[in-house]
Amino acid sequence: MVRTALLAACCAAALGVTAYAADMPAAADQAALEKSFDANLNPKELDGWMKLMASEPNHVGSPHDKQNAEWVLQKFKEFGWDAHIETFQVLYPTPISETVELVGGKKPFKATMQERPIPGDTSSRSKEYALPGYLAYQGDGDVTAPMVYVNYGMQDDYKALERMGVSVKGKIVIARYGAGWRGLKPLLAQMHGAVGCIIYSDPANDGYATGASYPDGPARPPQGIQRGSVEDMTLYPGDPLTPGVGATADAKRLTREESKVILKIPALPISYADATVLLKAMTGRVVPGNWRGALPITYRVGPSDLKLHLAVKSDWSLKPIYDVVAKLPGSEYPDQWVMRGNHRDGWVYGASDPLSGQVAMLAEAKSMGEMVKAGWKPKRTIVYLSWDGEEPGLLGSTEWAEEHAAELKKKAIIYINSDNNSRGYFFAGGSHDLQHFVNQVADGITDPETHVSIAERHRAGTRAQALEPSAREEVKAMAKIDADPKKDFQLFALGSGSDYSTYIEHLGLPALDIGFGGEGDGGGGDYHSRYDTYEHHSRFDDPGFVYDTLLAKTAGHMVLTLANTELPVVQAGDFADTMALYLGEVKKLADHRREAAEIQAKDIADHVFQDTYDPTMTNGMPTALKPVPKFDFAPMDNAVKQLQKSAKAYDDAFAADAAKLSPEARAKLWAAIQPLDQTLAPENVGLPGGRGWYKNLVYAPGRWTGYGAKTLPGIREAIEDERFDDATKYIGATADALNAYSAQLDKATAVLKGG
Numbered sequence: 001m002v003r004t005a006l007l008a009a010c011c012a013a014a015l016g017v018t019a020y021a022a023d024m025p026a027a028a029d030q031a032a033l034e035k036s037f038d039a040n041l042n043p044k045e046l047d048g049w050m051k052l053m054a055s056e057p058n059h060v061g062s063p064h065d066k067q068n069a070e071w072v073l074q075k076f077k078e079f080g081w082d083a084h085i086e087t088f089q090v091l092y093p094t095p096i097s098e099t100v101e102l103v104g105g106k107k108p109f110k111a112t113m114q115e116r117p118i119p120g121d122t123s124s125r126s127k128e129y130a131l132p133g134y135l136a137y138q139g140d141g142d143v144t145a146p147m148v149y150v151n152y153g154m155q156d157d158y159k160a161l162e163r164m165g166v167s168v169k170g171k172i173v174i175a176r177y178g179a180g181w182r183g184l185k186p187l188l189a190q191m192h193g194a195v196g197c198i199i200y201s202d203p204a205n206d207g208y209a210t211g212a213s214y215p216d217g218p219a220r221p222p223q224g225i226q227r228g229s230v231e232d233m234t235l236y237p238g239d240p241l242t243p244g245v246g247a248t249a250d251a252k253r254l255t256r257e258e259s260k261v262i263l264k265i266p267a268l269p270i271s272y273a274d275a276t277v278l279l280k281a282m283t284g285r286v287v288p289g290n291w292r293g294a295l296p297i298t299y300r301v302g303p304s305d306l307k308l309h310l311a312v313k314s315d316w317s318l319k320p321i322y323d324v325v326a327k328l329p330g331s332e333y334p335d336q337w338v339m340r341g342n343h344r345d346g347w348v349y350g351a352s353d354p355l356s357g358q359v360a361m362l363a364e365a366k367s368m369g370e371m372v373k374a375g376w377k378p379k380r381t382i383v384y385l386s387w388d389g390e391e392p393g394l395l396g397s398t399e400w401a402e403e404h405a406a407e408l409k410k411k412a413i414i415y416i417n418s419d420n421n422s423r424g425y426f427f428a429g430g431s432h433d434l435q436h437f438v439n440q441v442a443d444g445i446t447d448p449e450t451h452v453s454i455a456e457r458h459r460a461g462t463r464a465q466a467l468e469p470s471a472r473e474e475v476k477a478m479a480k481i482d483a484d485p486k487k488d489f490q491l492f493a494l495g496s497g498s499d500y501s502t503y504i505e506h507l508g509l510p511a512l513d514i515g516f517g518g519e520g521d522g523g524g525g526d527y528h529s530r531y532d533t534y535e536h537h538s539r540f541d542d543p544g545f546v547y548d549t550l551l552a553k554t555a556g557h558m559v560l561t562l563a564n565t566e567l568p569v570v571q572a573g574d575f576a577d578t579m580a581l582y583l584g585e586v587k588k589l590a591d592h593r594r595e596a597a598e599i600q601a602k603d604i605a606d607h608v609f610q611d612t613y614d615p616t617m618t619n620g621m622p623t624a625l626k627p628v629p630k631f632d633f634a635p636m637d638n639a640v641k642q643l644q645k646s647a648k649a650y651d652d653a654f655a656a657d658a659a660k661l662s663p664e665a666r667a668k669l670w671a672a673i674q675p676l677d678q679t680l681a682p683e684n685v686g687l688p689g690g691r692g693w694y695k696n697l698v699y700a701p702g703r704w705t706g707y708g709a710k711t712l713p714g715i716r717e718a719i720e721d722e723r724f725d726d727a728t729k730y731i732g733a734t735a736d737a738l739n740a741y742s743a744q745l746d747k748a749t750a751v752l753k754g755g
């Protein structure tokens, strides 16, 4: 899958940079280690590996998916790792037949569900088992109905439709990609009574409006289709039939009907070449200005006079998925695990998504293997994970985490994720107590094009984003912090869309998601299509495999540091300051909502016509807003205050005393720090509204954003969704979690002070 944006909805304040020499392995040793690691990285090898792995379609259930798993296993063994394949049995629907056709028109029209090969791209040549345009976990069905164009098909669009007096009940909606996660489009359509959903890639988003079309340039060609998952991952990701437990052969399973994450209506993605025909056939009112895409037509809302026939039939049997698990055993602390993963399955050839990250991971594994052969021993156990089934719903990573949850909670000290990678800016999101660590690593790596550090280039990138006319307030705030060289640059908060989700959000483990991008992918014009090939990646996304190798270098340095450091790398002040910032945001949100409700109530009383509200604004709802109570934020105020105090005490004690600790005291310190982040994900709370699988009360994907993060989600989303009792409840629960974090940190401080 892909990240939504370099800067997800978040921002955070930072402490000044503290001198942290003591938390790293002896600097000279670490530098020597990194030097030999770097010397083993060879871009030509990454090139060759990708070419091989992307030579055939590799989606779940395809023969090449299994071959790739076996090949990766073989590679790890060759590199000297202790490796095996772990298999799970997951519900994975494979399409049998698909129909999108106009009924009753002058000329018959049927959409093309399989993309044509592209001249000059030998990979894209026809393969009979290449997956056609498809949305995993849509609900099979056969419907014929008029069409309604719903813009992006997000919540605000339905509010606008209501104001236009257009209903989607009994209709098939056509939504364009963009503005929010794909899976919410058919889900919202279903909730509003639609009987089917078509999603297409408008050229405004990643086609000719963004650059030359493939093969002349990287942008999406007319026949390109974006596949994807529409599993309702905002409830839980992974196998739809086994929430919370590993999908082993004998696991207890829900039935397909019982699973809440599978859609009830049929849905398919189509190309803009085909969408043009459907949208041209549309009658009814012309769309508002901001609903127009870049097609040379008059966009109309409908409903259409002509009907659309949409039919999907899938094979709903269980399929095996293959996770490759590889370990280098730790010599001194074998029960502390440094984990690093990237998925291996794609929608078709999957060169950029995910093999660009997968080959980086292989390069790291090979280099570390060579170092072991030359006599090096990691102090901690390094665990590398090549995930299967990420695309349909983070299947491989989620099932493995659920199966091994108890062991991971005891042993994992970090999970470092990557996914598709390309030329450009370094990005990093994750647990904010790791922010300083990420900055230290990024400061030490040079960007091959600009010759400044990747941290410096990242900061420049944030500044440039903040100057865009459309830049959000959070981005501007973030750029201001990133512009200060005395401060660490900010990690973005993790939502969903890649394999870190279960680790941070379900198990509460410290996690990072890293990579490069922003300059090489032409707006993602090959994303989830048959044209995400070796040819496309090596021509446009990362010529010379320079940035894929740089990802290997960056992740490798992180892993080497964590595998060897005598002391934890946590800087708690960063986390405390970030929580203070998030609390400020939710308080402001509550105030804005209260004000909006009051103004609206007054306007209604004064008979001010409701059309004066901007339909794109949250307060532009045609129905009256609920009056917003004054929330008692005292538990959160106190918890954040205590957190800041505990964090300062820990960071100060660490700077003063950590280097002097005896081996016994160091062991005690690790025992206090290892479970620290898990306090944020208490076992018996979870998010409300059927989202109890999401246990982390600080980081979660938004219910109505999908991939986009919502921080302090129990409180923030309750205010947004007018569930005011929940807001009060989660002010208490979130404060409890932060207090537990502070108490755990105090234990670590006591160890540092000789307790």
Ligand SMILES: [Zn+2]
Binding pocket: 001, 002, 343, 353, 354, 390, 419, 420
């Ligand atoms: Zn991916």
